Every structure is written in structure tokens, then in C-alpha cells.
Amino acid sequence: MRLPITGIGAVASIGRDVDEVFGSLCAGRGGLGPMRGFDHELYNGRQLFEIDDRSEPGADRTLRATGFLLDAVGQAAADAGLGDDLSGIPVLVGTGLRELRSAELWWRDGAPFGADRLHFGTALRERFGTADTLTVSNACSASLYTLALGADMLALGEADTVVVAGVDAITESMHGLADRVQPDPPTALRTLDVNRKGTILGDGAAAVVLRREDLRWPGGRLWGRLRGVGMTCDAKHPTAPDREQVAEAMRQAHRHAGTRPGDIDMVMLHGTGTPLNDLVEITAYGEVFGDAAGGPVVTGIKPMTGHTSGSAGLLSLVVTLQTMATGKVPPLVNLDDPIEEAAGIRLVRGQEAKHEVSLAQVHGFGFGGINAVAIVEGA
Amino acid sequence: MITVTGVGVAMPGADSAAALATARNPEGTVEPAAVLGKKGLRYKDRATQLGLCAAQRVLTDAGLLRDGEPTVDGSRTAVLVSSNLGNVDTVCRVTRTIAEEGTHGVSPMDTPNASSNIIASEIAIRFGLKGPNLTLCNGPASGLDAVRWGAALLRSDRADHVVVVGVEPDNEIVRGLVGGPVVDGGAALVLERAEAAEARGATVRAVVGAHTRGPDVAGNIAELAETEPEPPAAWFAPAAAAPALPAGRPGRDLTATWGELSGALGVVQCAAAIGALDAGADGPVWLVAGTDTDDGVATLVLRRPTPAAAEPALR
Structure with missing residues (x-):
């Protein structure tokens, strides 16, 4: 199997598109900062890797994850030359936390929110016109799981093009439950270091466009296979x-x-x-x-x-x-x-x-x- | 060819496909301790307990579990759960506790339940199933989507057996979110390739026929009519979808009996369809999940197993 990847997109605390994200990574510039959406007085750990898109600190809003996803998918689709009309193209989304942050704001603060936006199909249909979408809630390996599903779909000949994406916006429940067992919270995320103290959550989204390998070259850039x-x-x-x-x-x-x-x-x-x-x-x-x-x-x-x-x-x-x-x-x-x-x-x-x-x-x-x-x- | 070789039902007032197909005024609640024993249920949320009940019943029905022991290698068994509302209660409750008491007020025992894939992972742990493990939270069509993707895992040779489970819990929080009572139950299927089913002597309960997914009911039904050789003997679909289905065939909207089924709907429909096939439905059963006001509509056909169905597909 050598499926062409013809478009990519990403959003994270360290950049709003793939070039910004990669530039920050190569420069060694991290996105950890004082948390912007949750009340500092309620937590031991007060730093997160958030995407800074709230209008003012401490004032959270619904549907942030949905926004990150639409950004990443839009970038990847544009990069692949697909434009904004993805009707008939499957979009497979891996997520750990879906729009559960919006459900939290609905239950706690009465923010308007309904079950139709817990999954991402509704917003993807509105923005890109596709009705063949999938929200897979597979924790922290979700988007590689959807990558496997997308690859299998192409290999079975069920589609010519698939958009695979991943997204998450930090929830208070997930951050809070981690905080509960970390009275001395990590001040940095230190992969493989003897003094590593645990993980710190971040907001992010990514997307790729995958194509069948036996098709004539469809346009877009060949990033890899x-x-x-x-x-x-x-x-x-x-x-x-x-x-x-x-x-x-x-x-x-x-x-x-x-x-x-x-x-x-x-x-x-x-x-x-x-x-x-x-x-x-x-x-x-x-x-x-x-x-x-x-x-x-x-x-x-x-x-x-x-x-x-x-x-x-x-x-x-x-x-x-x-x-x-x-x-x-x-x-x-x-x-x-x-x-x-x-x-x-x-x-x-x-x-x-x-x-x-x-x-x-x-x-x-x-x-x-x-x-x-x-x-x-x-x- | 993909076949259904097991059915498990854990619905209020219905514990079998036959009961599901005929129930009109079901009463009672699913009692997980009565199905699974009390051991290991503490701290597991309601949706997980319901999922474990459905899984135990379907594995037993399919002959993959005998006297509590697995009969096949679990590394080739996948688990696919469909649930939109499963852990919404835990997430919302924890958030309110944090607002009122800070994080020292929350219980670490809630941590696994804050992750939406808890149902699928607990099913894997309890029954030793190490194949691909997926949780679909895909809105109204999610249950039929789960059957579609379960079949895809088999066609891609990712697994030899797929346990598909659809469950939704009922509680104050999810009632508020969906605007009414939720089923507090679910169902499960085992899917296998016909050759694999035959090789282990499994009973084929139904054959998985055509599947569609698209923007509206009429378009999906038209596509189904083109691909399916036979008209339906019966159907299960939301009431809003009924006008698009072939007239003069018996059909039911299961939500009229059980309330909101959400992510469980498609799987429960499959179980009810097998109940109808067992009862002698003379032809395929068509299933529809999602309506024109949702983000997508899925359809699926389950066909009656024929003697030929047990043979390897001739293509």
C-alpha cells in the first residue's frame, strides 16, 4: 500500500497553519501558557497548551473544537486542490473529547448546545456539504485509528478520496481529573526525561487528504505516501x-x-x-x-x-x-x-x-x- | 459476504431478538448485576454496564463465549461501540463539581469514564478482545454506521470476528440534552465473514446486504432500491422516513416504543430485524437511521440466510 497524501492542515497552540506549527517546532518554541478558559482558583495546574482564540481570558465559549476541525480540514482540502465542496467525500474524524467541552458549558452555565453538535458531522455538512462523515471517539490514538479506516476504505475501492482528521479542545473534566491526582503539577512536559512528572493537555487539530494509489494524478501536492x-x-x-x-x-x-x-x-x-x-x-x-x-x-x-x-x-x-x-x-x-x-x-x-x-x-x-x-x- | 452470527439484546423489557421485534409496551429495567454478576461493576458507568450486558449476551449467542470462557483467539476479535450519550453524564457532573468545590472534590474513579471510549475498552478487558477497538459517536445514524465499519474491518482482514454494540444510558443530564427519555439499554451483534462463520460451524442469523449513507432519506432509499435485488419484507425506520419506504410493507419506528435510541438505534434495529427474520419475514429487512433534518442518513439491509449463504460467495 502506498496511498498518496495530497493535502495537509493543522492548528495548535504554536501555530494556526502547518507552516506556523512547523516553524515553531523547529525553533523550539512551545505553546505552554497560563490557562485562558478555566478559573485559575479551582486548579493546582494552571498552565495548558491552548489555542488562543477566546475573546477575553476566563470567558469560554462553545464549539471551539468544531472551529479547529473546520480550519484543519479546510486547509488540507485547499492544499489538495479540492476546494470547499467535499460532497461525496468521506471525512473521518478522530477525537478524544468530541464537543464535550460544549456539553460542560451547557450543563454548568446554560450555554445553548444540543446533541446534534456533540459529533462533528453537522458542522462538516454545513461547511463542506458532505453527508458521509464519521466521528470516532478513540481517546489519544483516535486520529491514527481514523487514518487506518480511511486507508482501508481506499484499499477496498469504496472511495477515491478520503479526508482524515483529528481534533480536540481541552475539557475541564479531563484536565480536572488529572489535576486531582497531581497536587504538584508538571511545569513542563518532559518526554523521556528522568524528571518527567506527567502530561499537560493541549488544543489541536490536523487533517490529511488521502487518495487511491491507482488513480491518475489528481492535483495537489504529493507530500508523501x-x-x-x-x-x-x-x-x-x-x-x-x-x-x-x-x-x-x-x-x-x-x-x-x-x-x-x-x-x-x-x-x-x-x-x-x-x-x-x-x-x-x-x-x-x-x-x-x-x-x-x-x-x-x-x-x-x-x-x-x-x-x-x-x-x-x-x-x-x-x-x-x-x-x-x-x-x-x-x-x-x-x-x-x-x-x-x-x-x-x-x-x-x-x-x-x-x-x-x-x-x-x-x-x-x-x-x-x-x-x-x-x-x-x-x- | 458478511454475516451476522450472534445477537444480544439488553433492553428494558426485552432480552432477546424475538422479544424486541414484538414488544409494544415493554416494562422493567436492565439489571447488569443479574446478567454479569456483581463483581467488577463498581465505578463503571451505566452505559458501560449496559454495553457489558449486551456484549456478554452476543458473545454467548455467537458461541464465542462458552461457560464464561472464550472459544476463539481474542487477538482477531474487534470491538465497535456506538454511543452518543454514554459518558456525557460523567463529564457534566465532574465539571459542576469542579465549579463548586475545585478539583479536590472530584473522584479519581471517574477518570476512565471521562474518556468516551470507556464502553469499548471495558468490553475488551472483560472478554480479552485485542483486535481493533473503536467507539463511534456519530449522531443519529451512528448505529448503522457501526455495522458498516464492522463489515469494513472484516473485508480488510483486520479481524475475524467483530462485536458491534449500540447502547445509550438514561439519566437527568442526557434527557436534558436530547429533550426526553433515553432508552437505557441497547443491543449487540457479532459479524463474521461467511467462510469464517462456516469454518467454526456458527449459525448464520442474517446476511449483511447493501449499505448507503447520504444527505436525505429519499436519495438513500432510491440508491438502496437500485442495489438490492429484492424489495423489503419489513422495515425499521424513524417515522419521518416512513413515506419514502415502499408502501404496503410492515414497518416500525422503534423510538415510539423505547424513546430516544440515539447511537443505539441502528444496532437495535438490526437485532429487531433478526427477530423478524426468525419469525418468518419473507424477504430482506430494510433499516434506516437518521432523517432529512440530521447531518446524514444511513441505510442497511439484512437478508434472510439461505442455504447458499453458508457457502463461500460466488463472484
Whole structure:
């Protein structure tokens, strides 16, 4: 499988389009700041990676996630030369938190909101005219799961073009429940650092346009090709990850792609900065890559974007495509003292690295033990 | 060819496909402890408990669970849950607690339930199902979408068995959001490729026929009529969709009996359709979820299994 990716889009705390996001990442510029939508007095942790689109601090509003999604999908569709009319084109959205932030504001403050906008189909139909949409609520691996569904749809010949997207806006319930068990909250997100203290949430959205590989070139830019996606479930614990099935997702991705770990030039980590995720992820990586573990450069974007939940995997993939196009690899900022288990691995630290990347592996793991790994090659 | 090899029903006043197809004034509530035993239910939200009930029944019905033990390798079993309202109560309640007491007032036991995929992940954990695990929260058509994507997972060889579950809980918060009572129940199906079903000697309850998704009911029905060789013997659809369906065929709007079904609707319709097929419906059953006022409409056909249905598809 080599499905052309012909358009990309992204929004995050560090940029309102793909170029801004990538520019910030390469410059080592993160988006962590004082939280703008929630009451500081109610929380221990008062910093988040938010998209700054509220009219005034402390005044939140409904449908922010929907807005991020429409921005990212609009960017990707324009980039692919599809324009604003996506009627007949499936749009598959992965999300952890849907429009649950709007439901919170409805229940707590009486903000106008109805069940018809909990999922994103209503807004996507209004804006892009498509009635074949899917909202998959698959926690933090959601958008790589929808990437797999989109790829399968093209492979089965059920569509010629698919838009795959991911989105999340931080909810108070998710931030608050994390805050409850972190009286001493993390002041930075430090993937793989011995002193990492946990994750910090972020707002974000990303989108890609995928095409069938056997069609005449349809226009848009060729950013790269999707080779395969693996997806597994731990079936062990609702919140703690399990090495065995994380590793299996990597192996499955390679089976789908027809590639081997030794072929990979770069790994884009899930890297949430929680003690357990990073340990499980890097040991699973070591297990699958074996002697090849020292080959690829290994990095991640969450220290600068925050944990953007359901959009995280696809955001990592969009950044990967930009790395392939430019040869610039964003660094893992805040990584001062890597954990022992990461010894011998080529971590990108401090500042951007120059590296030719033609095949990369992108990770997304989530609550519920759901794991997805994508393999993508450069144009 | 994709087949249905199991049906599980966990609805108020109906615990089987037969009861579902005929019930008119169902009474009672689903009691998860009576189905699953009390162990392990504490801290699980209502939607998750309902989903576990439907899953246990469907796995048993399909012969994938015998005396509480799995009969197949769980790594090739996918789980696909459809629920729009599942964890809305937890999310809203926690937010109000934070506003009133700060975060020290919330319970860490709510953390897993704040993630909308909790139903699917708990089903995977309880029954050891390690294949693709998906939660669709896709509005009124979500339940039929789940069957469509379950079939896609099989066609793509992502799994050998797919457990499709549709459930919605009833509580003060979701009633407010949808403007009326919600079903507080759901249903489940097991989907398999015909060859896989035959290989393990499973009973085929129905064959999955054509599927459509589009902007309006009439357009979807017209497309269905073009692809489906036979007119429907019966249908299940929202009342607003009834005028677009072929006249003179028995049909029902299940929400008239059970209230808002939301993301459970399509799966419950499939279970009711199998009840109708078991009762002798003389031809395929057409299903419609979503109406012209929603963001999309999905349709699906379930056909009566024929002796030929057990054979590998001839193409």
C-alpha cells in the first residue's frame, strides 16, 4: 500500500497553519501558557497548551473544537486542490473529547448546545456539504485509528478520496481529573526525561487528504505516501498502557507496510511525558527494533504542542511529512536527562536536527489501551 | 459476504431478538448485576454496564463465549461501540463539581469514564478482545454506521470476528440534552465473514446486504432500491422516513416504543430485524437511521440466510 497524501492542515497552540506549527517546532518554541478558559482558583495546574482564540481570558465559549476541525480540514482540502465542496467525500474524524467541552458549558452555565453538535458531522455538512462523515471517539490514538479506516476504505475501492482528521479542545473534566491526582503539577512536559512528572493537555487539530494509489494524478501536492497502519487493543487496563500490545501495533504496522524496523529513518513518539507511557513506549520500541534501535532519529512534538489527545497522532504525522520535505527534525525540548531505557537511541535534543527522512513511524496510544502506529514514506 | 452470527439484546423489557421485534409496551429495567454478576461493576458507568450486558449476551449467542470462557483467539476479535450519550453524564457532573468545590472534590474513579471510549475498552478487558477497538459517536445514524465499519474491518482482514454494540444510558443530564427519555439499554451483534462463520460451524442469523449513507432519506432509499435485488419484507425506520419506504410493507419506528435510541438505534434495529427474520419475514429487512433534518442518513439491509449463504460467495 502506498496511498498518496495530497493535502495537509493543522492548528495548535504554536501555530494556526502547518507552516506556523512547523516553524515553531523547529525553533523550539512551545505553546505552554497560563490557562485562558478555566478559573485559575479551582486548579493546582494552571498552565495548558491552548489555542488562543477566546475573546477575553476566563470567558469560554462553545464549539471551539468544531472551529479547529473546520480550519484543519479546510486547509488540507485547499492544499489538495479540492476546494470547499467535499460532497461525496468521506471525512473521518478522530477525537478524544468530541464537543464535550460544549456539553460542560451547557450543563454548568446554560450555554445553548444540543446533541446534534456533540459529533462533528453537522458542522462538516454545513461547511463542506458532505453527508458521509464519521466521528470516532478513540481517546489519544483516535486520529491514527481514523487514518487506518480511511486507508482501508481506499484499499477496498469504496472511495477515491478520503479526508482524515483529528481534533480536540481541552475539557475541564479531563484536565480536572488529572489535576486531582497531581497536587504538584508538571511545569513542563518532559518526554523521556528522568524528571518527567506527567502530561499537560493541549488544543489541536490536523487533517490529511488521502487518495487511491491507482488513480491518475489528481492535483495537489504529493507530500508523501501512507504505507500502513497497525491497530491493537491491550484489553488489560482502562488507563495504564501495556508493552505487549504497543509492540504488536508496531509489528502490525510493518506487516501492513511490507517494511522492517531497519528501514525506518525517524520515529515520532507518542511521548506524553507520563512516567508510565514513556517507559512502556521506549521499551516496546527497543523490543521491536532490536539491533536496529540505534538507527532512526527519535523525536516527538508534545513538549511543545502539549498532549493534543485525539488529534495528536495525525498532528505528528503532518509534522513528519514536513520533516521529509525539508530535512529538518524538531527536537524534544525539555529533555535534559534521558531515562536509562533510552540509552543508545538517537534522541533529537536541544535544537532541530538535519536528517534525510524517507520512511518514518508515527505512534499514537490512548486510554482504554488502544494503540495505533502508522508508517509513512516521503514523496 | 458478511454475516451476522450472534445477537444480544439488553433492553428494558426485552432480552432477546424475538422479544424486541414484538414488544409494544415493554416494562422493567436492565439489571447488569443479574446478567454479569456483581463483581467488577463498581465505578463503571451505566452505559458501560449496559454495553457489558449486551456484549456478554452476543458473545454467548455467537458461541464465542462458552461457560464464561472464550472459544476463539481474542487477538482477531474487534470491538465497535456506538454511543452518543454514554459518558456525557460523567463529564457534566465532574465539571459542576469542579465549579463548586475545585478539583479536590472530584473522584479519581471517574477518570476512565471521562474518556468516551470507556464502553469499548471495558468490553475488551472483560472478554480479552485485542483486535481493533473503536467507539463511534456519530449522531443519529451512528448505529448503522457501526455495522458498516464492522463489515469494513472484516473485508480488510483486520479481524475475524467483530462485536458491534449500540447502547445509550438514561439519566437527568442526557434527557436534558436530547429533550426526553433515553432508552437505557441497547443491543449487540457479532459479524463474521461467511467462510469464517462456516469454518467454526456458527449459525448464520442474517446476511449483511447493501449499505448507503447520504444527505436525505429519499436519495438513500432510491440508491438502496437500485442495489438490492429484492424489495423489503419489513422495515425499521424513524417515522419521518416512513413515506419514502415502499408502501404496503410492515414497518416500525422503534423510538415510539423505547424513546430516544440515539447511537443505539441502528444496532437495535438490526437485532429487531433478526427477530423478524426468525419469525418468518419473507424477504430482506430494510433499516434506516437518521432523517432529512440530521447531518446524514444511513441505510442497511439484512437478508434472510439461505442455504447458499453458508457457502463461500460466488463472484
